[in-house]
Amino acid sequence: MSRFAVLILAAGQSSRFGDPHYKKPFAPLEGRPVWMHAVDRFKDREDVAEVVVVVAPEDREAFQTKFGANLLFLGVALCEGGALRSDSVRKGLDALSSQATHVAIHDAARPCVTTEDIDRVFAAARQSGAAILASPVVATLKRASSTDPPEVEETVPREGLWAAQTPQVFERDLLNGAYEAGGSPVTDDAQLIERHGHRVVIVEGSSENLKITTQEDLRLAAAILATRSVAKPQKPSHPFEDDDLWR
Numbered sequence: 001m002s003r004f005a006v007l008i009l010a011a012g013q014s015s016r017f018g019d020p021h022y023k024k025p026f027a028p029l030e031g032r033p034v035w036m037h038a039v040d041r042f043k044d045r046e047d048v049a050e051v052v053v054v055v056a057p058e059d060r061e062a063f064q065t066k067f068g069a070n071l072l073f074l075g076v077a078l079c080e081g082g083a084l085r086s087d088s089v090r091k092g093l094d095a096l097s098s099q100a101t102h103v104a105i106h107d108a109a110r111p112c113v114t115t116e117d118i119d120r121v122f123a124a125a126r127q128s129g130a131a132i133l134a135s136p137v138v139a140t141l142k143r144a145s146s147t148d149p150p151e152v153e154e155t156v157p158r159e160g161l162w163a164a165q166t167p168q169v170f171e172r173d174l175l176n177g178a179y180e181a182g183g184s185p186v187t188d189d190a191q192l193i194e195r196h197g198h199r200v201v202i203v204e205g206s207s208e209n210l211k212i213t214t215q216e217d218l219r220l221a222a223a224i225l226a227t228r229s230v231a232k233p234q235k236p237s238h239p240f241e242d243d244d245l246w247r
């Protein structure tokens with residue numbers, strides 16, 4: 001039976017988030033930190049062998065202090081990430097302890113992913129060895145100059161274009177091989193698999209599976225979660241005291 005190890009990536013610098021107190025994975029969202037919503041989507045699944053949250057080295061101690069009890073309760077491990085997203089994935093892979101057959105890599109900054117979409121991308125990865133959630137590009141895309149203000153240089157045909165999301169899910173040995181092969185920096189893991197010559201299946205995901213990058217995205221995520229018939233979150237077992245820990 002396929003078993004999935006899940007890496008929840010929360011080790012970025014949130015440089016576009018614009019909050020003086022919180023990096024985005026630690027920002028409050030519907031009563032809990034963003035990262036906890038992402039973990040919630042995976043931790044109770046029967047096909048998940050382990051979940052590892054990857055945080056920046058400078059956040060490790062504060063994270064353990066603030067959320068150590070939550071991690072124990074959730075049965076989730078913690079490890080340190082690196083400067084690049086792919087460094088964080090590599091360190092997360094090194095931290096895995098189970099005999100999982102597949103690895104799912106998910107942005108902690110995507111708290112609105114649904115169980116149904118996870119079911120579908122997991123099934124596709126079982127079938128093909130490599131699958132990602134993505135949504136078809138629906139806007140008209142313009143390539144613009146770097147002038148201020150930017151000016152349109154061309155309209156980019158959008159036929160066949162998809163916006164990649166996460167989780168991105170791979171057969172474990174395939175992912176390890178792609179990371180061992182390495183190469184130039186990538187912004188998602190599928191690029192390494194593509195470079196490695198393996199096909200990557202796209203599973204259409206909801207546009208609600210947004211990546212929180214700015215404060216506006218956080219408000220959108222709150223609106224999305226508020227409209228879902230989810231049980232009201234429990235009172236956080238670790239209320240947000242001394243929030244300056246995160247900056």
Ligand SMILES: Nc1ccn([C@@H]2O[C@H](COP(=O)(O)OP(=O)(O)OP(=O)(O)O)[C@@H](O)[C@H]2O)c(=O)n1
Pocket residue numbers: 009010011012013014015016017025054081082083084085086087088107108109110211212213
């Ligand atoms: N070295 C990195 C970079 C990113 N991430 C994680 O990967 C996800 C997607 O990355 P992104 O949205 O770019 O996060 P940041 O790099 O923090 O954002 P910014 O570019 O605004 O600094 C986030 O959950 C982020 O925490 C990570 O674990 N390690």
Ligand SMILES: C[C@](O)(CO)[C@H](O)COP(=O)(O)O
Pocket residue numbers: 085107163164165166187188189211
């Ligand atoms: C992995 C990803 O979320 C897919 O869209 C995206 O590539 C992450 O990029 P970022 O620059 O690390 O946000």
